Amino acid sequence: MGREQELARLIAYIKAEYPAHISLLDAKRGDIGSTAAYYAREAYERYAADAVTVNPYLGKESIDPYLPYTEDGKGIVVLCRTSNPDSDWIQQRAEDATPVYQQVASRVAQWNTRGQFMLVTGATYPEELGVVRALVGDMPLLVPGIGAQGGDLAAVLRHGLDRHQTGLLISSSRGIIYAGAGEEFAAASGAAAKDLRDQINVLRNDNKKTSYLSEK
Amino acid sequence: MGREQELARLIAYIKAEYPAHISLLDAKRGDIGSTAAYYAREAYERYAADAVTVNPYLGKESIDPYLPYTEDGKGIVVLCRTSNPDSDWIQQRAEDATPVYQQVASRVAQWNTRGQFMLVTGATYPEELGVVRALVGDMPLLVPGIGAQGGDLAAVLRHGLDRHQTGLLISSSRGIIYAGAGEEFAAASGAAAKDLRDQINVLRNDNKKTSYLSEK
Numbered sequence: 001m002g003r004e005q006e007l008a009r010l011i012a013y014i015k016a017e018y019p020a021h022i023s024l025l026d027a028k029r030g031d032i033g034s035t036a037a038y039y040a041r042e043a044y045e046r047y048a049a050d051a052v053t054v055n056p057y058l059g060k061e062s063i064d065p066y067l068p069y070t071e072d073g074k075g076i077v078v079l080c081r082t083s084n085p086d087s088d089w090i091q092q093r094a095e096d097a098t099p100v101y102q103q104v105a106s107r108v109a110q111w112n113t114r115g116q117f118m119l120v121t122g123a124t125y126p127e128e129l130g131v132v133r134a135l136v137g138d139m140p141l142l143v144p145g146i147g148a149q150g151g152d153l154a155a156v157l158r159h160g161l162d163r164h165q166t167g168l169l170i171s172s173s174r175g176i177i178y179a180g181a182g183e184e185f186a187a188a189s190g191a192a193a194k195d196l197r198d199q200i201n202v203l204r205n206d207n208k209k210t211s212y213l214s215e216k
Numbered sequence: 217m218g219r220e221q222e223l224a225r226l227i228a229y230i231k232a233e234y235p236a237h238i239s240l241l242d243a244k245r246g247d248i249g250s251t252a253a254y255y256a257r258e259a260y261e262r263y264a265a266d267a268v269t270v271n272p273y274l275g276k277e278s279i280d281p282y283l284p285y286t287e288d289g290k291g292i293v294v295l296c297r298t299s300n301p302d303s304d305w306i307q308q309r310a311e312d313a314t315p316v317y318q319q320v321a322s323r324v325a326q327w328n329t330r331g332q333f334m335l336v337t338g339a340t341y342p343e344e345l346g347v348v349r350a351l352v353g354d355m356p357l358l359v360p361g362i363g364a365q366g367g368d369l370a371a372v373l374r375h376g377l378d379r380h381q382t383g384l385l386i387s388s389s390r391g392i393i394y395a396g397a398g399e400e401f402a403a404a405s406g407a408a409a410k411d412l413r414d415q416i417n418v419l420r421n422d423n424k425k426t427s428y429l430s431e432k
Contacts, residue, residue, distance in 0.1 A: 056273065084277045
């Protein structure tokens with residue numbers, strides 16, 4: 001079985017067994033026109049993913065081909081402020097009146113007429129995650145960089161939660177996938193995922209209390 | 217035969233029949249770490265392409281995994297100023313001291329220690345192509361946007377040629393691929409490619425004369 005078939009089978013399995021979960025294809029597509037249209041078809045039809053990550057560097061033409069699928073409830077996740085260190089010089093430049101990542105956030109907020117957009121905002125830049133939150137209201141944010149990359153979970157929640165104390169999809173990949181090895185790998189990955197979930201919920205509750213106190 | 221096998225066979229055919237031609241995979245990859253390393257391996261090993269296009273939005277970490285292959289003569293083509301209209305707001309913003317596409321050009325010129333980089337600079341923005349040329353010296357530029365997209369060939373050559381009256385890879389895709397149909401398609405595509413080549417060479421000669429006159 002080829003890798004493409006494995007991926008299609010995995011997504012089909014998740015949909016069958018866990019119908020409330022969304023499948024997000026982190027393909028980071030960044031093309032326009034007919035190529036982008038094929039990428040959209042591949043993500044939403046071939047793999048039946050619920051959402052796909054796209055790169056904004058080519059502008060709106062690289063987003064447009066995905067829009068027709070949002071009528072069927074599909075989502076688009078735009079790279080905004082990525083978690084890796086050398087993204088600074090392009091996404092966040094000191095000389096700028098408005099850094100590129102903020103322009104991306106504002107643009108995507110304008111495009112978000114159907115509530116089908118998310119933004120990638122890395123856990124390694126929690127203050128900037130707060131800036132994005134202020135620009136996009138309750139749009140959900142996809143947050144990589146927790147776990148292997150060392151992002152600060154408490155800071156992410158403090159800056160990133162929306163006014164309903166939610167709106168963050170916090171992604172730990174290597175920290176969960178490689179939590180164990182051999183026979184134990186599934187149990188170890190399950191435990192790592194639950195542990196991260198519990199940490200998030202403890203911090204959310206602390207955050208609620210702080211919000212409550214600061215409102216008094 | 218799957219599409220992947222078709223592509224691998226096409227590139228192998230070009231290498232066997234036309235060994236002096238380079239095969240450039242326009243995959244517009246934009247990921248980091250192990251994913252980018254697999255993309256590099258796919259482009260250079262699986263498909264045996266000579267060069268591959270990459271998106272700079274994630275910074276140097278999205279380029280690094282391609283660099284080891286440049287020791288074997290492989291090339292990297294970085295998206296800089298793309299030819300589609302809505303790339304303006306991110307690549308070229310009026311408020312900027314230094315637009316993003318110029319930052320990309322300057323960065324890539326620094327990375328170009330082995331002469332293995334090119335930049336994508338669209339034919340639809342010939343003046344900006346000239347700005348990029350001034351920033352990167354004799355680095356070859358890949359220029360889409362001639363043909364179906366309506367770029368001005370004479371302006372491209374005037375602004376984009378290097379000091380040796382060369383250094384431009386002018387790409388017309390739909391204008392050549394769809395020049396004819398049915399039985400005639402190969403002959404029509406061949407004629408369209410030769411016609412474009414001849415137009416380019418006439419304009420290069422005009423340009424040489426102008427340069428010669430202006431030096432007097």
